[in-house]
Amino acid sequence: MAPSATRTRQWLPYTAAVTAGLVVIAGAFVFVRQREAGNNCATVLQVNSSTEKAALLVDLAERYNRSDRSIDGGGCAQVHVSALNSGKATEALATGWTHTGLPQPQVWLPTSSLWTGQLRLLDEAAGRKLQTPDHYPSIANSPLVIAMPQPKAELLRKRGPLGWGEILGLSGRDGWAGFGKPEWGRFTFGKDNPNLSTSGLAATIATYYAAVQRSSDLTRDDLADPAVTQFVRRIEANVSHYSDDSVDLLRSLAEADLAGGAGSTDDMSAIVLQEELVDLYNTGALSPRQDGQERGRRPNVPLVAVHPKEGTFNLDHPFVVLPSADDRQRAAAADFQKFLTEGDQQESFARLGFRDHEGRASAELLASVGAEPTGGLNYFTPPDPEVVSAMLDGWRTLRKKANILIALDTSGSMLAKVGTRTRFQVASAAAGKGLALLNTEDRVGLWSFSSETKQRPNSPYREEVPLGEFDEKRVNSKIAGMAVNGGTALYATVRAAHRELVDRYDPQRINAIVVLTDGKNEYSKDNDLARLLAEVALDPQHPVKVFCIAFDRESDFATLDQIAKASSGKAYDATDPAKIDEAFVKLVSSF
Structure with a gap:
C-alpha cells in the first residue's frame, strides 16, 4: 500500500549489503x-x-x-x-x-x-x-545506471544514444537478434522492487519520466495517460525478476564469472542499479575472497554503466x-x-x-564504470511525494505478472514446536502474509510434499491447488487443512515442480517455484542431487527459477542454496524461525 491521506505504506524489510573495509551489514x-x-x-x-x-x-x-x-x-x-x-x-x-x-x-x-x-x-x-x-x-552522490556486461554494452553503444525504452523495452521478445546477436537470446533485465529499494524506486520514476519525455514536473495526470501506462508496462514486461537486494545479485554474478560459468544471472542482459555498485563489482569488492584479502579478484567480464539519453536519477x-x-x-x-x-x-x-558531495566523479571511478556522455549527465527532478505515492500504487498493477508454484513441506518434523506453535503453523502464517502481497493477476499453484503416506500412498507430492488464477482464500484454506506426516522428499518434489513449470511456461510472466522446508532430503527413492542440479539449471530461453526458504535449524540450507543458484533463483535463510515472516516477504517481493 502506498502512503496517502489515510494510510501508511508498509515499507517491507530487505537484506542490504555494504562494502566498506569489506564489512557486510545484513538484515532489516x-x-x-x-x-x-x-x-x-x-x-x-x-x-x-x-x-x-x-x-x-x-x-x-x-x-x-x-x-x-x-x-x-x-x-x-x-x-x-x-x-x-x-x-x-x-x-x-x-x-x-x-x-x-x-x-x-x-x-x-x-x-x-x-x-x-x-x-x-x-x-x-x-x-x-x-x-x-x-x-x-x-x-x-551516485547516479542510477543500466549496468551491462562489457560486450553487450559496447554493441549497444554502436547504435548511438539510446533511451530507457529503447534499451529496456524495445528489444524484448526479439532480443539480441535485432542487434545481430541471436545467440544472446531474449533481452531481460533485473531491477529491485521499488517498495524495498531506493534504486528500484528511482528506476521506476525514471521510466515514467522517459515515457512523458520530460525531466521534471511529473504529474498524477501523466500517470493516468494510457500511452504512459503502455510504455511502463512494456518495460516491466522484460524484467527477469524483482530483486530484494541487487548486491546479492552481483555477488552471484561475480562468483559465476570467476568460476568460468555462464553466470547465475545469464537470463539477464542488464541490471538497473546505482553507479557505486558497478564500481564495487568491477574492482573485486563483491567477488569471493580468501581469508585476509581486502578484495577478491576482478571479474573476467566487467560491467559497464550505460546512461540513457533522456537522463537518469541521482541518489x-x-x-x-x-x-x-x-x-x-x-x-x-x-x-x-x-x-x-x-x-x-x-x-x-x-x-x-x-x-x-557536489556530484563530481573521480577519474578512477569513470575508468572503472565507463565514461559519461559528452556534456555530462542529465538528471531528472524528483516528483512531488504525492506523485511518487500514486506511482507506487499503480506499479502493483503494471509490474510483470508471475506463474508461481508453491511447494510446502508437510513432513512429520513440521509438527515440532516453535514456542507455543508447531513449525507448520508458523510456516503457514508466514505463507499467508506473503500471499497477501501477490497480485490478483498472478497465477499461483500449491503442492504439498513428504514421503508417501496413507493420505498420499502413490506419490511424494500432491497438487493441492492447480496452477491458475490466484485465489488467496482457496490457497490459505488448503494450507490450513493439510495433514503433516512422513519424511522430506525434497529432490523428487523440486524435480517434478520444475517439469510442471517448464511444461506450462509463460514467456509473458516470471516463472518460479517456491519451496519451503524445515529439513533435508530423506527420500531414498530420489537422492541424486547432481542430477537435480543439472535438470533445474537455468535455460535462458525459458527461465524457471527456484526460490527456497530454509525453515528451522534442521534445514539443509547449503543444498537449498545450490538448488536455487543453479536455477538463478535465491535461497532465504530462515533457520531462525523468527525470521520466516521477513524471508517470505522478501521472496514474494521478487514477483
Missing part, C-alpha cells in the same frame, strides 16, 4: 557498535544511516571522535551511528521510532531525498509537525538534521556534516565508488 536493520574513542564529550549525536554506506559512516564517525574538533559554543561531540534501510527508517520516523531497537536519531542519512519527501507526506497525513520540510545538502544521500536535535546537537551535526565533506572523508567515499 543493524545497530553498528563503535569503539569508544576515549574522550568524555558531553554532547552525543545519534546518526542513523542507510545500510549501503553505514559501515563507512561508522569508520568516519570514529575518525571524527578521535579528532580534536570542537563545536560552536565550545566543547566536543561524540557521534554514534546505527543502520536502517531508508524505507524502513521512513516508516520508523513516521511512527515515533518505536520497535526498531535503535537509538532515536538526531541526524538521518537516507540514500535519497525521495525518502525525505515520503516522510513529509506521512507527517502531513497524520497532522504532525514536519520532520523533513526542507532540501538538504548531500554528503555523496543524493542527504544529510538531514531532525527536529529531535537540541541546540548543542545541531551544532555537532553542522560540524559533522562539514567534516564529512572535507577531502580525506570524501576520498573514503570515492574508494567505495561514490561521487563527491
Whole structure:
C-alpha cells in the first residue's frame, strides 16, 4: 500500500549489503557498535544511516571522535551511528521510532531525498509537525545506471544514444537478434522492487519520466495517460525478476564469472542499479575472497554503466538534521556534516565508488564504470511525494505478472514446536502474509510434499491447488487443512515442480517455484542431487527459477542454496524461525 491521506505504506524489510573495509551489514536493520574513542564529550549525536554506506559512516564517525574538533559554543561531540534501510527508517520516523531497537536519531542519512519527501507526506497525513520540510545538502552522490556486461554494452553503444525504452523495452521478445546477436537470446533485465529499494524506486520514476519525455514536473495526470501506462508496462514486461537486494545479485554474478560459468544471472542482459555498485563489482569488492584479502579478484567480464539519453536519477544521500536535535546537537551535526565533506572523508567515499558531495566523479571511478556522455549527465527532478505515492500504487498493477508454484513441506518434523506453535503453523502464517502481497493477476499453484503416506500412498507430492488464477482464500484454506506426516522428499518434489513449470511456461510472466522446508532430503527413492542440479539449471530461453526458504535449524540450507543458484533463483535463510515472516516477504517481493 502506498502512503496517502489515510494510510501508511508498509515499507517491507530487505537484506542490504555494504562494502566498506569489506564489512557486510545484513538484515532489516543493524545497530553498528563503535569503539569508544576515549574522550568524555558531553554532547552525543545519534546518526542513523542507510545500510549501503553505514559501515563507512561508522569508520568516519570514529575518525571524527578521535579528532580534536570542537563545536560552536565550545566543547566536543561524540557521534554514534546505527543502520536502517531508508524505507524502513521512513516508516520508523513516521511512527515515533518505536520497535526498531535503535537509538532515536538526531541526524538521518537516507540514500535519497525521495525518502525525505515520503516522510513529509506521512507527517502531513497524520497532522504532525514536519520532520523533513526542507532540501538538504548531500554528503555523496551516485547516479542510477543500466549496468551491462562489457560486450553487450559496447554493441549497444554502436547504435548511438539510446533511451530507457529503447534499451529496456524495445528489444524484448526479439532480443539480441535485432542487434545481430541471436545467440544472446531474449533481452531481460533485473531491477529491485521499488517498495524495498531506493534504486528500484528511482528506476521506476525514471521510466515514467522517459515515457512523458520530460525531466521534471511529473504529474498524477501523466500517470493516468494510457500511452504512459503502455510504455511502463512494456518495460516491466522484460524484467527477469524483482530483486530484494541487487548486491546479492552481483555477488552471484561475480562468483559465476570467476568460476568460468555462464553466470547465475545469464537470463539477464542488464541490471538497473546505482553507479557505486558497478564500481564495487568491477574492482573485486563483491567477488569471493580468501581469508585476509581486502578484495577478491576482478571479474573476467566487467560491467559497464550505460546512461540513457533522456537522463537518469541521482541518489543524493542527504544529510538531514531532525527536529529531535537540541541546540548543542545541531551544532555537532553542522560540524559533522562539514567534516564529512572535507577531502580525506570524501576520498573514503570515492574508494567505495561514490561521487563527491557536489556530484563530481573521480577519474578512477569513470575508468572503472565507463565514461559519461559528452556534456555530462542529465538528471531528472524528483516528483512531488504525492506523485511518487500514486506511482507506487499503480506499479502493483503494471509490474510483470508471475506463474508461481508453491511447494510446502508437510513432513512429520513440521509438527515440532516453535514456542507455543508447531513449525507448520508458523510456516503457514508466514505463507499467508506473503500471499497477501501477490497480485490478483498472478497465477499461483500449491503442492504439498513428504514421503508417501496413507493420505498420499502413490506419490511424494500432491497438487493441492492447480496452477491458475490466484485465489488467496482457496490457497490459505488448503494450507490450513493439510495433514503433516512422513519424511522430506525434497529432490523428487523440486524435480517434478520444475517439469510442471517448464511444461506450462509463460514467456509473458516470471516463472518460479517456491519451496519451503524445515529439513533435508530423506527420500531414498530420489537422492541424486547432481542430477537435480543439472535438470533445474537455468535455460535462458525459458527461465524457471527456484526460490527456497530454509525453515528451522534442521534445514539443509547449503543444498537449498545450490538448488536455487543453479536455477538463478535465491535461497532465504530462515533457520531462525523468527525470521520466516521477513524471508517470505522478501521472496514474494521478487514477483
